[in-house]
Amino acid sequence: MSSKTIMAFLCLLLAFFASCSSSKTSVSEDIKGKSSVALDYNTLSAKVVVSVGNFDLNASLRMKRDSFIFLSLQPFAGVEVARLCVTDKDVFIIDRINKRYSQTSMKDLMDSSSVYVSVGILQSILTNRLFLLKEGRE
Numbered sequence: 001m002s003s004k005t006i007m008a009f010l011c012l013l014l015a016f017f018a019s020c021s022s023s024k025t026s027v028s029e030d031i032k033g034k035s036s037v038a039l040d041y042n043t044l045s046a047k048v049v050v051s052v053g054n055f056d057l058n059a060s061l062r063m064k065r066d067s068f069i070f071l072s073l074q075p076f077a078g079v080e081v082a083r084l085c086v087t088d089k090d091v092f093i094i095d096r097i098n099k100r101y102s103q104t105s106m107k108d109l110m111d112s113s114s115v116y117v118s119v120g121i122l123q124s125i126l127t128n129r130l131f132l133l134k135e136g137r138e
Contacts, residue, residue, distance in 0.1 A: 039127040
């Protein structure tokens with residue numbers, strides 16, 4: 001046999017064995033791999049950019065685990081135009097431009113929607129942590 005024939009045979013054999021491997025993984029392995037990306041924190045403070053339509057707004061995000069989420073929108077250098085505060089019991093929105101504020105309870109918010117929402121779930125979404133939605137409301 002010539003060396004070209006042997007090389008072609010080895011390449012074909014290598015391709016055959018490489019194509020026979022299984023690429024399936026179990027769900028628990030996928031979850032374990034993805035949960036390691038989640039942030040581990042007690043308090044978190046971050047500067048973020050929020051895109052609203054064609055506008056990019058600078059924002060300041062502060063959170064305390066299972067306690068509150070505080071978001072302050074600042075489109076210009078340090079000038080706050082809106083503030084959002086979500087706690088276990090209430091949601092506050094302050095509009096600095098129109099000098100208005102709004103407050104609603106988490107219970108009223110959940111009654112008006114079909115989805116159970118809590119501070120923990122919102123924080124899980126923001127920090128890439130695994131969460132499960134509940135079937136019924138508490």
